[in-house]
Amino acid sequence: MTDQAIIRLAGITREYLMGGERIRALAGIDLEIGRNEYVAIMGPSGSGKSTMMNVLGCLDTPSSGQYWLNGHEVSRMADDDLARIRNREIGFVFQTFNLLPRASALSNVELPLVYAGTGARERRSRAEEALARVGLAERMHHRPNELSGGQRQRVAIARALVNRPSILLADEPTGNLDSATSVEIMRVFGELHAEGQTVVLVTHEPDIAEHAHRVVVLRDGRIDTDRRVEHPVGAASAVA
Amino acid sequence: MPFTEALRLAVATIFASKLRSFFTLLGIIVSVAFLVAVVAVIQGMNAYVRENLTGAIIGTNAFQVRRIPISLGLLSDEEIRELSKRPIVSRADAEAVERALPDAEAVALQSGYPTPVSDVVYGNQSVGGVLIFGVTPPYLTVQDYQIAAGVPITEIDLRGRRPNVVIGWDIADKLFRTPESAIGEKVRIARREFTVIGVVASKGTTLGQSFDGFVLIPLPMFEGIWGRRGTTTVSVKMRTPQELPGAMARAEEAMRLAHRLGPREDNDFTVDKADALVAFWTSLTALLFTVVPAVVCIGIVVGGIVIMNIMLMSVSERTREIGIRKAIGARRSDIRKQFLVETVILSCLGGIQGVLAGWGLAVAVATFTPLPARVSTWSVGIALLLGVASGLIFGVYPAARASRLDPITALRSE
Ligand SMILES: Nc1ncnc2c1ncn2[C@@H]1O[C@H](COP(=O)(O)OP(=O)(O)O)[C@@H](O)[C@H]1O
Ligand SMILES: [Mg+2]
Numbered sequence: 278m279t280d281q282a283i284i285r286l287a288g289i290t291r292e293y294l295m296g297g298e299r300i301r302a303l304a305g306i307d308l309e310i311g312r313n314e315y316v317a318i319m320g321p322s323g324s325g326k327s328t329m330m331n332v333l334g335c336l337d338t339p340s341s342g343q344y345w346l347n348g349h350e351v352s353r354m355a356d357d358d359l360a361r362i363r364n365r366e367i368g369f370v371f372q373t374f375n376l377l378p379r380a381s382a383l384s385n386v387e388l389p390l391v392y393a394g395t396g397a398r399e400r401r402s403r404a405e406e407a408l409a410r411v412g413l414a415e416r417m418h419h420r421p422n423e424l425s426g427g428q429r430q431r432v433a434i435a436r437a438l439v440n441r442p443s444i445l446l447a448d449e450p451t452g453n454l455d456s457a458t459s460v461e462i463m464r465v466f467g468e469l470h471a472e473g474q475t476v477v478l479v480t481h482e483p484d485i486a487e488h489a490h491r492v493v494v495l496r497d498g499r500i501d502t503d504r505r506v507e508h509p510v511g512a513a514s515a516v517a
Numbered sequence: 518m519p520f521t522e523a524l525r526l527a528v529a530t531i532f533a534s535k536l537r538s539f540f541t542l543l544g545i546i547v548s549v550a551f552l553v554a555v556v557a558v559i560q561g562m563n564a565y566v567r568e569n570l571t572g573a574i575i576g577t578n579a580f581q582v583r584r585i586p587i588s589l590g591l592l593s594d595e596e597i598r599e600l601s602k603r604p605i606v607s608r609a610d611a612e613a614v615e616r617a618l619p620d621a622e623a624v625a626l627q628s629g630y631p632t633p634v635s636d637v638v639y640g641n642q643s644v645g646g647v648l649i650f651g652v653t654p655p656y657l658t659v660q661d662y663q664i665a666a667g668v669p670i671t672e673i674d675l676r677g678r679r680p681n682v683v684i685g686w687d688i689a690d691k692l693f694r695t696p697e698s699a700i701g702e703k704v705r706i707a708r709r710e711f712t713v714i715g716v717v718a719s720k721g722t723t724l725g726q727s728f729d730g731f732v733l734i735p736l737p738m739f740e741g742i743w744g745r746r747g748t749t750t751v752s753v754k755m756r757t758p759q760e761l762p763g764a765m766a767r768a769e770e771a772m773r774l775a776h777r778l779g780p781r782e783d784n785d786f787t788v789d790k791a792d793a794l795v796a797f798w799t800s801l802t803a804l805l806f807t808v809v810p811a812v813v814c815i816g817i818v819v820g821g822i823v824i825m826n827i828m829l830m831s832v833s834e835r836t837r838e839i840g841i842r843k844a845i846g847a848r849r850s851d852i853r854k855q856f857l858v859e860t861v862i863l864s865c866l867g868g869i870q871g872v873l874a875g876w877g878l879a880v881a882v883a884t885f886t887p888l889p890a891r892v893s894t895w896s897v898g899i900a901l902l903l904g905v906a907s908g909l910i911f912g913v914y915p916a917a918r919a920s921r922l923d924p925i926t927a928l929r930s931e
Contacts, residue, residue, distance in 0.1 A: 336844055336924045357848045364846020375841045375928060379533065391522050392846040436845065 544820025549871025651739020864908025
């Protein structure tokens, strides 16, 4: 399994100092995630889910421990290298979408390619392709405020995918959406996984977690349980 | 991020909030406009003074009877309008003054402002920007001109309307090997042929300018070509400085009689010592050259600080945007570039607007006031450079601050 692992965490901790008090958001995480896995992270509020996702997404650096991504030790990298990893290896989907409000859907999706130094023509065709893949080909010239919540999250997913990352991370991607839209978004993740994408997502809704193939539950910054899902919802509907 | 992307992004951001961008730039615009306009006026005054001083009395113990006072630049519009009603100082006036001052060393009549500027051509060589004066023979004495070669202009040249000229040292120096070799040679001025009969010895430089770039033409001949000047001036030279006040009073009396002025009427002429102009100009330039750079520097620095503050505000308003950009792979240098390019383009725009405003101001000054103005390329260059430099300098800090934002913290901001 080790040679297949995309992500390997060993003794990862993350501590915050708040008013002289030390808060252990992550208290020693050991975790391996293999290629084309579909993992749901669960746990009560404040258990460290977001902190762990931020570490996985190279948005945050651990206080101690080691993090290997595709065999490279990320936990020792400098700022610019982390930026490169975020740009090429990671697609991050946020609960609040985090789109640039003044830019069109297309420009938002093109943005990672801009920072990758991709030429304008290729940028555009790949962004269009990514938008088509999440079913938004018709809306690519709309700005975020002209799109529904579900459509915005699709734009965000397209942006996360456009640089063909080795891993797709999503921190409560349906947290701001109604249940019907949530199902739509979860179907998109299911399809991406079916196409070979490695997916890690955070949720606190058990029925959302049932779309995944593996559920990791955090508690007080530690892994409480780590189990396989026997009959994932997304897989069943994808087959049907 | 490639530079073109940064450029596009900056332009888009600036034009998304035009009014705010304009106000951000006000400091730079005003400073640059001020610099361009003031330099234009100084340059204009310089040209004015150069043309005047060369013709004015640099000789000692001298004064002038003029239609318009020398310190033209200090007068109000109202006064200028009054002055324009005055009669021209005539040959008869010159004769009246001469009669009243039998003890004068010399009394001359000379063409006044604006002095024609022409090329002087000798064979296939030519000298440009030469000031042409129409004079009567005593002019050389009034000016303390020494003849280096040849002879001065005489009454015979005047009456006979001979096309004879006396040239300044600079002209002889540029066109002829020696002053002596100039004598008897034919030169062309304003498409007419003249014979050089004399060369005036150099006066050196005053106020950093050479006053030897002139040609003296007998006054009637001059007026035949360039027309009668409304500013024709009588110049008088006395033997000692003590004689000056009395002589000026007698000249004034003679002029009042010649113009038939009643006891209650004001003078319709001005009796002025030539050092009035020099004094006026020295004090004015001294003032301008200390005040202007100081004001412009303060303006640019204040303008730069305003830009810096607005950019810092913009950075904090756009913290989330920066977080998003970093989260999807922008490096520090990308963010830095984005904000720096934006500030520099902003200040460039400010510089350009300032130059246009300053240009307009200079034209307005030249049109609506007696002050002349000439916009010079170097001042435009310096003004633009200052604008861009302030953007670059004051843009560094906001850009650095933006680039150092932590992605998580930035994303969490509202
Ligand atoms: N920037 C921070 N400063 C201080 N404490 C933080 C910070 N971010 C998270 N924490 C703390 O770390 C713990 C884990 O937070 P988080 O990972 O956001 O939990 P979850 O996403 O599971 O709700 C919480 O106790 C939270 O208060
Ligand atoms: Mg969370």
